[in-house]
Amino acid sequence: MIEATWLRHTLLVLGLAYLVWSLGSLEVDWERVSKGLPRAGDIVTRMFPPDFSRWELLSRGVTESLEMALAATFAGMILAVPLGLCAARNLVPMPVYLVARGIIVVMRTLHEVIVAIIFVKIFGFGPLAGVLTLIVSSITFIAKMLAEDIENMSPGQVEAIRATGAGFAKMLLYGVVPQILPRYLGVSIYRLDANIRQSTIVGIVGAGGIGQTLSASFSRYDYDFSLAILLVIIALVFIGEFFSSWARGKLR
Amino acid sequence: MLAISELTKTYDTGTAALRNVSITVDEPQVVAIIGPSGAGKSTLIRCINRLVEPTSGSVELNGENLTKLGSRDLRRARRHIGMIFQEYNLVERLTVMENILSGRLGYVSFWRAFRRNYPPADVAAAFSLLERVGLEGYHNTRADSLSGGQRQRVGIARALIQSPDLLLVDEPTASLDPKTSRQVMRILVELAREQKTPTLINIHDVQLAKTFATRVIGMQEGRIVFDGKPGQLTEKVLTDIYGEEDWSTEAAPVTAAAS
Known part of the structure; x- marks a missing residue:
């Protein structure tokens, strides 16, 4: 709590002024909003009923997404181990630690979608670019968690083994693996769940999977098919979430 | 057997933990090291197997200068030095048997250790030690479900399965209740005598030191201020080690004058 009354009031007035100014600077084009609303209604009506007739295309997309997520998680789990070990301050010399942390920071800077666009430019459209994107994000995520876990482990057990x-x-x-294994597996399973979600997003920029199918259906105005795809994605993410929390609960 | 001479340790922070410490242990005896917190007891013990690098001085064990060893030779030397810790330092998520056998890690290959495929002789030794420390039937129990006293017994078994030439013990009873403390000390001292292993025990319980040790070393501010028989620990000596205090076991009644 701010003690001085005058300061409290000044801050309040400044805060209100900022709110008014920022709302004013939004430049909402009300004309476009009023045109957009009926169009939204139109899209929604054309979405119903969802069209599952092209289920072969749908299931091929879903299978591809799942394969991408599984392959990326597995590769990420393995490749994250050396990087994670090198990024733990209490295990390696300072230069190794700095390099490993640097790699993680750089790899984490770019959002998955940007990485996916770059890989699509390099390897062309299709699931290869998607898998590589998911591998990059899985490695950095798991490696970072692993390194932090190693840094927080009990040094006494390591000392006794030494x-x-x-x-x-x-x-x-003997000193490190037993201490970090349950969380490493937990983080990896969580990452699988996240990769299922991400695999639908990277498809939108052309990196394969169900997202690519979705993006194509939108650009062809097949809104009823789009809704079918969206429903399947929601179901997929639900199942992934459920499996992830079930499996992590088993790991205690 | 063990000859520590002019051992010094100054930490990076500038704290002088050990100042010219020299100790010779030339028979298998139980040596208790007493002294106030911060006197350097823990540092002394860790400088022997170089979990802490000494700044200067030397530690000779059976004629070998441990302070001069390279990392490979140091690991080989550590196989012959058992260590027991205040916080037990068991690998919590492993079983009692895996913890005891980890004392043989210096002797088995990585691959055998990975598959938990220890030589039958090691496994037999582990079972007999388990019985000796009174934990028969606990071999498959996970370490994190044991009580403090049970954990320390596993710690003792892990150190002794090394068949050590020297046993380093760091405050073995500081986390235990008085009865368990005595039981643990009794087991420890019995086994050390039986295997004729010279033993250094850091302990701040003077009574336990008197009961179980054959020699007592008193430390204060990184120096040795007493070295003698437990019987020689008079009130004057305790005052030298710990500072002024009324050492009689019957404290003067607290007067209720605070009202």
Whole structure:
């Protein structure tokens, strides 16, 4: 609580002034809004009933998305381990730590969609670009969590294993792995869930999967098919979420 | 056996934890190291197996200068030095058996350790130690479901399965209740005597030190201020080590004059 009355009032007035000014600067074009509203109604009416007749196309997209998510999670899980170990301050010398942290920061800077666009430019349209995108984001995510977990582990257990004459590899095996394994698996399962969601998004920029099917249906004004795809994506994400929390609950 | 000479440790922060400490242990005896917190007891023990790097001085174990060893030789030397910790430091998510066998990690290959495929002789030794520390039947129990006293017994078994030439013990009873403390100390000292292993025990419970040790070393501010038999620990000596205090076991009655 601010003690001085005058300061409290001044801040309040400044806050209100800012709110008014920012609302005024939004430049909402009311004409476009009024034109858009009936169009929204039109789109919604054309969405119903959802059209599942092209279920083969739909199921091919879904399968591709799932495959992308699974492959990317698996590759990410494995590739994140060396990066995560190198990014843990208490395990490696300072230069290694800085390089590994640098890689993680740089890789995390770019949003998945931007990475996907770059990969589409390099490898062309299709699931390869999508898988690579998801691998990049999975590696950085899992590696970061892994490194933080290693930094927070109990140093006593590691000390005891070192005291028996174990070298670095055996110290990892007995001192580190048992401490971080449950969370590593938990984070990976969470990442699988996230990758299922992401795989539908990267498709929109042409990187394969159900998202690409969705994007194509929108541009062809097949709104009833779009709704069918959206319903399937919602179901997919629901199932992913459910499986993820069930599996992580089992890991205690 | 063990010859520590002029050992010094100054931490990066500038704290001088050890100042010219020299100790010779030339028979298998139980040495209790007492002294106030911050006297350097823990640092001393960790400088012997170099979990903490000493600044200068030397530590010789059976004729080998441990302070000069490269990392490979240091690991080989550590196989012969058992260590027991205040917080037990068991690998919480592993079973009792895996924890005890981890004392043999210096001897088995990575691949065997990974598959938990230890030589039958090690497994037999682990079972017999488990019985000796009174935890028969607990081999498949996870360490994190044990009580403090049980954990420390596993810690003792893990150190002794190394068949160590030297046993380093850091405040083994500081986290235990008085009865469990005595039980743990009794097991520890019995096994150390049996295997004729010289043992250094950091302990701040003077009574336990007197009961179980054959030699007591008193430390204060990184220096040794007493080295003698438990019987020689007089009130004057305790005052030298810990500072002024009324050492009689019957404290003067607290007068209720605060009203």
